[in-house]
Amino acid sequence: MPSSNAISLYNCQAVDAGRIPVVGINEFRKFVIEAAKSGKRIASFFAVPSSPHQVRLFAVLADDNAGNLSVLSSDVSDKYPSLTPDCPQAHLFEREIAEQWDVIPQGHPWLKPVRFHHSYSTGKGNKKEGPVIPSVMVFFKVEGEEIHEVAVGPVHAGIIEPGHFRFQCFGENVLNLEISLGYQHRGVERALIGGPDKRTLHYMQTLAGDTTTGHTMAYCQLMESLSGSNVSPRAQSLRGIAMELERLANHTGDLGTLAGDIGYLPTSSFCGRIRGDFLNMTALICGNRFGRGLVIPGGVGFDVNKQHCDTLVEKLARALKDVNVAADLLWNTSSVLARFEETGVVQPEICKELGLVGVPARASGVEIDCRFNFPAGIYRFAQIPISSWHTGDVFARAYVRWLEIQRSIDFINDQVKMLPEGQIRTDIKPPSPGKFCVSLVEGWRGEICHVGMTGPDGRLSHYKIVDPSFHNWTGLAIALRNQQISDFPLCNKSFNLSYCGQDL
Amino acid sequence: MMTILKFANPILGLVIAPFLLGVINRTKAVFAGRTGQPLLQPYYDIWKLLRKGAVYSRTTSWIFRAGPVLGLAVTLTAALLMPFGGIPAAIAFKGDLILFIYLFGLMRFFTVISAMDTGSSLEGMGASREVTFSAMSEPALLIGLAAIAKCTGYISLTQMFSSVVPELWLRSGPALVLAGVALLIVFLAENCRIPVDDPNTHLELTMIHEVMALDHGGPDFGFILYSAALKMWLLGQILIGIAVPIHTGNVWLDTPAAIAGMLLLAVVVGVIESSMARLRLLHVPQLLIGATTLSVLALVLR
Numbered sequence: 018m019p020s021s022n023a024i025s026l027y028n029c030q031a032v033d034a035g036r037i038p039v040v041g042i043n044e045f046r047k048f049v050i051e052a053a054k055s056g057k058r059i060a061s062f063f064a065v066p067s068s069p070h071q072v073r074l075f076a077v078l079a080d081d082n083a084g085n086l087s088v089l090s091s092d093v094s095d096k097y098p099s100l101t102p103d104c105p106q107a108h109l110f111e112r113e114i115a116e117q118w119d120v121i122p123q124g125h126p127w128l129k130p131v132r133f134h135h136s137y138s139t140g141k142g143n144k145k146e147g148p149v150i151p152s153v154m155v156f157f158k159v160e161g162e163e164i165h166e167v168a169v170g171p172v173h174a175g176i177i178e179p180g181h182f183r184f185q186c187f188g189e190n191v192l193n194l195e196i197s198l199g200y201q202h203r204g205v206e207r208a209l210i211g212g213p214d215k216r217t218l219h220y221m222q223t224l225a226g227d228t229t230t231g232h233t234m235a236y237c238q239l240m241e242s243l244s245g246s247n248v249s250p251r252a253q254s255l256r257g258i259a260m261e262l263e264r265l266a267n268h269t270g271d272l273g274t275l276a277g278d279i280g281y282l283p284t285s286s287f288c289g290r291i292r293g294d295f296l297n298m299t300a301l302i303c304g305n306r307f308g309r310g311l312v313i314p315g316g317v318g319f320d321v322n323k324q325h326c327d328t329l330v331e332k333l334a335r336a337l338k339d340v341n342v343a344a345d346l347l348w349n350t351s352s353v354l355a356r357f358e359e360t361g362v363v364q365p366e367i368c369k370e371l372g373l374v375g376v377p378a379r380a381s382g383v384e385i386d387c388r389f390n391f392p393a394g395i396y397r398f399a400q401i402p403i404s405s406w407h408t409g410d411v412f413a414r415a416y417v418r419w420l421e422i423q424r425s426i427d428f429i430n431d432q433v434k435m436l437p438e439g440q441i442r443t444d445i446k447p448p449s450p451g452k453f454c455v456s457l458v459e460g461w462r463g464e465i466c467h468v469g470m471t472g473p474d475g476r477l478s479h480y481k482i483v484d485p486s487f488h489n490w491t492g493l494a495i496a497l498r499n500q501q502i503s504d505f506p507l508c509n510k511s512f513n514l515s516y517c518g519q520d521l
Numbered sequence: 522m523m524t525i526l527k528f529a530n531p532i533l534g535l536v537i538a539p540f541l542l543g544v545i546n547r548t549k550a551v552f553a554g555r556t557g558q559p560l561l562q563p564y565y566d567i568w569k570l571l572r573k574g575a576v577y578s579r580t581t582s583w584i585f586r587a588g589p590v591l592g593l594a595v596t597l598t599a600a601l602l603m604p605f606g607g608i609p610a611a612i613a614f615k616g617d618l619i620l621f622i623y624l625f626g627l628m629r630f631f632t633v634i635s636a637m638d639t640g641s642s643l644e645g646m647g648a649s650r651e652v653t654f655s656a657m658s659e660p661a662l663l664i665g666l667a668a669i670a671k672c673t674g675y676i677s678l679t680q681m682f683s684s685v686v687p688e689l690w691l692r693s694g695p696a697l698v699l700a701g702v703a704l705l706i707v708f709l710a711e712n713c714r715i716p717v718d719d720p721n722t723h724l725e726l727t728m729i730h731e732v733m734a735l736d737h738g739g740p741d742f743g744f745i746l747y748s749a750a751l752k753m754w755l756l757g758q759i760l761i762g763i764a765v766p767i768h769t770g771n772v773w774l775d776t777p778a779a780i781a782g783m784l785l786l787a788v789v790v791g792v793i794e795s796s797m798a799r800l801r802l803l804h805v806p807q808l809l810i811g812a813t814t815l816s817v818l819a820l821v822l823r
Contacts, residue, residue, distance in 0.1 A: 167642045167726070174723040189646075189802065278727075280719035280799035286553035352716065352798040360801075502646070503802040506724040 023048060023078075023087040028391040029242040031454040034470055037075070037090050045074065045091035046100055052078045052087065053104045058372045058385075060086065060457065060466045062110035063481045064118050066138070070094055072118045075481075077455050077468060081390040086455055099125040106372030109487060129154050132199035132520055137207070152181040152197040159185035159192050167502065171200050178516035186502055194497040194505075196490055201520040209480040213240065213314075213448070222309045225484060225518030230256075230263040230299075230308040231460030232482070232518075235467040238393055239456035240314045243448035243471055248394070250437040252316035257395035258329075258432050259299065259311050261425040264461040266295035268418040268425075269340055271513050275415050276347060278507045279356045287343035294336045298329055316442030326433045337426050344419045357412035361496040361508035364409060373492045375463015375485045376421075377512055379405040380413035387459035401428055414511040450475040460485060462515065484518030526772070527611040530758075531600040537780065538754035539563035539747070541787040545714075548791025563750065570743030578736060580640050588635025589737060589744035592628050596748040596755070599624040603758055604679040607768065607775030613679040618666050621678060622659065625711070628748065629655055636733035643725045647732030650802070654717070654729065657809035658710045661703050664816035668700045669763065671820060682762035690766060699819035701763050706812035708760055710805075712753045715794045717805050727802070757786050 022038050040048070053059065060079040064072040071092050078087045091097075099122030100107040111122040112131050119136045122128065133151040152171070165186050171179035179200040185193040205220050221236040222229045234256060241248060248256075273288025296306040303311035303319040310318045321329075347353050363373070368381040378385055386403045388396045404420035406413040448471045458465045463485030472478035493512045497505060525532075543560040550557025559565070577585065601611040602621045610617075633652060636644040670676045672693045673684040690697060710717040713730035725732055734745050758779075765782035767775055800808060 165642055165645070167646065169643075169725065174725050189650075276798075278722075278724070280715045280722065280794070281797070282549060282553055282795045286555065290554075350798065352800070355804070356798055356801055501802055503727045505726050 023089040026086045026088060026455060027084070028086065028387075028457045029238050029393050029454065031242045031245070031449070031452045034451050034453040037088050037453055039073065039090050039092060042074075042091050042093055042097045045076070045089055046098060046103075048089055049076050049078065049100055049107065050103045052080075053106060053372075056080075056082070056369070057087070058374070059104075059106050059110060060464065061455070061468050061481055061483045062107060062114070063468070063479075064093075064114045064120060065470070065479045066118070067092055072114075072120055072138075074114070075468070077466070079391070079457070079464075081385045084390050084392075086391075086457075088453070088455070093120055095119065096121040096123050098123050101125050101127070105370050106488075109491065130199065132202040134199070134202055134204070151199045154197070156183045156197075157185070157193055157195050159187075161187075163187060164192070180516050182505075184497075184502055184505075189501050189503065191497050191500050191502050191505070194494045196494055198490070198516055199520055201517040203517075203521065205521045206480055206482060210477055212477045212480075218313065222307075224482065224521070225486075225515040226307060227267055228263070228460045228462065228465070228484070228515065228518065230259045230312055231458055231462075231465050232467075232484075233308075233312040234260060234394075235456045235458040235460075235465045237312055237314045238458065239454055239467050239469045240448065241445060242454045242456065243452050243469060244446040245449065246315060246443060246445045248316050249440045249443060251320075251439045252441045253395040254432050254436050255302070255317045255319075255321065255441065256312055257399065258429050259302065259308050259317070260458075260460075261429050262295055262299045262302075263308060264425050265336075265422055265429075266292050266299070267461045267513075268422050269295060271418055271510065272340075272344060272347065272415060274510050274513075275357075275411070275507065276353070278510050279353060281347070281350065281353050284343045284347050284353075287339065287346075291336055291340050291343065294332065294339075298332055298336075301325060301328060301332075313442065315445035316440070318442070320441045321436070326436065330430060330433055333426055333429060337423075340422060344422075347415065348419075354412065356507065357415060358408070358410055360411040360504050361500055361511060362408070362410045363492055363496050367495055368409070368492070371491050371495065372488050373463075374488045375459070375461075376414055376417050377489055377492050378463065379403065380417045381409035382407040385464075387457045387464050391457045393457070395432070399428060399431060401425070411507055411511040448475050448477075462486060462513070462518075463489065482521060484515055484521075486514035486516075486519040489514050490519060526608055528601075529608045529776075530603050530605040530610065531597050533605060533776075533780075534597075534600050534751050534754045535747075537783070538750035539567060541753055541757070541783060542750055544784055544787035545791045545794070548788050549795050552791070552795035563746070567743045567746055570738075570746065571740050573739035573743075575737075575739035575741050578639060581638050581736070585635045585638040585736070586741070588631045588638075589741040589748070591631045593744045593748040593751075595624050595628040595631070596751040599628075599755055600751065602678055603755055604682050604762075605758055605776065606779035607770065607772040609679045609683070613677050616676050618670065618676060618678050618681070619663075622663055622666070625752065626655075626659065628752070632733055632745075635737075639736045641736065644733055644735060646726075647729055647735075650729045651733060654710060654805055654809060657806055657813065658707050661809060661812040661816050662707045662711075664813065664820055665700045665703045665707065666759070668696055668816060668819035672696055683768055685763055685766045686768055687766055693822075696819045696822045697763055699815045699822065701760065703812040703815035703819065704756075704760055704763070706808060706815075708753075708756045709790070709793070710809060710812075711756055712749070714790055716797055716800045717808070719799050754783070757783050760786060 057078040057080045061077040067073040073090050073092050075090045117137050119138045133149045167184040169182045171181050181197040183195045221233045224232040269288050270292035273285050276284035299308045300306045363381050365381045368383050384403045384405050388401050389403050406416050450473050452471045456467045466483040468481040470479040542563040547557050602617050604610045633648045636648045673681050675681045718729040761782040767778045
């Protein structure tokens with residue numbers, strides 16, 4: 018087994034960057050492909066410039082059963098044999114690497130731009146001129162007498178983020194859906210290099226506005242590990258509460274929009290309001306409905322007193338009662354179930370092959386949850402059971418959300434009752450030089466993976482962010498195959514992926 | 522006085538029809554625990570649209586511009602054939618119910634070709650859905666009306682509805698109930714209400730009727746909204762004609778009763794929309810074929 022070559026890490030364990038093995042590309046390829054075949058997932062796969070003519074590929078593989086991460090690297094120049102033909106879950110990562118560093122994965126079956134920007138590599142004198150226009154590329158096309166093409170977006174009818182969707186249809190049936198994003202590419206990862214500075218935390222809070230706490234948690238855990246700082250138990254508890262409140266608000270909102278999409282008014286109206294209640298609970302703690310400024314490196318920015326706790330428990334009980342009613346209406350209305358069941362099915366095998374994470378994976382019976390498999394912070398002490406369902410359809414994705422809502426409420430109640438005394442923040446030391454660290458957090462959408470590397474000056478020399486949406490967009494495209502085109506909005510809502518989290 | 526009375530239905534329709542939408546919206550709002558928009562909001566919307574300018578795509582021709590105007594004209598013509606309350610229709614002749622039904626066919630034709638005129642794949646998709654579903658709802662409407670004609674023995678709308686009296690309900694109640702249910706389904710389908718279409722959705726991939734009007738704006742869109750409201754008013758009158766058989770002979774009593782019936786119908790639609798989800802597009806034909814079957818049963822049963 019070549020895996021003995023890779024370095025094995027735990028979640029949030031910082032190591033000297035020099036200890037990560039550098040192997041030949043063939044060995045690297047073989048290792049990643051075999052690891053994926055044995056059930057590991059690619060948590061992150063990225064390139065870092067190592068010399069003017071070379072980049073170093075880093076693969077972070079997550080072993081959900083063992084709860085550890087294997088990291089391996091390899092130097093390549095302008096091309097290398099692609100991993101995708103043997104390991105489909107690498108496809109988007111390889112496209113990203115090709116776009117960022119002009120490194121061609123030879124034999125990649127679907128080599129198209131991801132975010133539509135110029136390459137970062139400057140050493141080869143290939144600086145390109147002119148703007149790159151998003152979605153100007155060759156789309157997959159089905160041809161035939163009765164085939165028609167439907168293009169939707171980037172400007173949508175609802176108030177959502179921009180993205181372009183290209184359907185190849187046979188009547189009302191979707192043969193293929195191609196998703197083209199990149200409209201919100203801001204260059205966040207590049208802007209983080211040289212940090213941390215005053216802006217870094219703000220970048221994290223706005224990576225994906227609805228996952229403020231999730232991404233900030235991943236960043237803070239990473240920073241604390243890189244600098245070897247500790248977080249007080251009280252702060253960890255409060256962070257856990259913030260994480261679960263974010264999950265509650267978003268899952269509840271999702272149940273509401275799913276109901277809204279099929280024109281089921283009662284749950285739609287209920288959940289819209291209850292989502293606001295959950296957001297207000299976050300605001301109760303830190304004054305911001307999306308939890309900005311709550312999680313900070315070294316702890317949390319706001320403390321709670323006895324009165325806050327009582328209000329929180331009381332509000333939670335009321336919200337649970339309401340969300341119970343709203344969800345029961347969904348599960349007990351046959352016209353709703355007729356729409357949800359057997360719509361947009363993702364098979365568990367496809368799910369594993371594409372490396373889906375979070376709610377869509379658990380809804381297909383793939384039991385992965387970073388809070389359980391890679392616990393960090395409070396989740397090492399208070400475990401939350403994995404919520405899963407086996408049907409893989411829209412119903413399953415809605416139902417898993419409902420299960421998680423109940424478990425998150427239980428978790429918060431426990432935490433509030435047993436809130437440890439003590440400080441809420443400690444001053445964090447500067448990061449140590451030459452370190453490498455991976456931080457995994459289960460955001461409400463799924464696994465958030467941040468990888469940070471520090472240079473000899475202790476500043477960030479590279480920062481890689483993988484939002485769960487990056488894994489899951491392909492899952493949506495696959496779920497739509499042989500579905501009715503009129504069910505697309507429903508499937509889309511059941512995944513509810515982030516555009517800006519993917520575009521970075 | 523009599524001439525004004527003759528045109529009472531189109532005039533009442535123009536005045537009251539948008540109010541029905543307001544009542545539906547208010548009912549839904551009450552169910553959702555919201556205050557809801559003002560009851561007169563549909564009027565404000567139409568008035569706002571009528572004052573706006575219009576933008577036309579370069580790919581469209583005169584057909585696109587003619588569609589909304591012809592749609593409204595055809596609906597108003599249909600209103601001339603329909604009696605309301607105690608007021609007879611302005612034009613009545615034997616077999617006018619067939620003309621009535623096909624005037625809606627004509628309106629649909631203009632909507633569909635003006636949607637196709639834009640060349641947008643979304644509007645083409647909406648047009649194909651509209652045509653498919655209407656091919657199934659038309660028989661239900663036609664046979665349903667035929668069943669009532671058979672019960673009453675008249676094939677002119679005016680005579681037909683004036684002879685739906687409580688005694689007829691005693692005589693052929695089952696047939697009227699079956700036809701009434703079938704016509705209610707047709708009413709919901711033709712007016713793009715839940716469970717067939719969702720008038721509130723803005724998702725271009727799931728809409729049926731609304732998607733065909735995506736490229737229309739300003740007064741054109743105002744006309745479309747107005748003729749949609751009128752269509753609801755007219756198809757609603759068929760239901761009210763059966764369900765509210767009040768014919769005292771006094772116009773000042775019968776007409777308010779019919780208007781009250783229409784408002785009640787709007788509340789019923791609001792309740793239906795507040796209590797069930799929309800059907801999967803694939804299952805809509807099943808519902809419409811079910812409606813046709815009920816109509817046929819009503820015709821056979823009488």
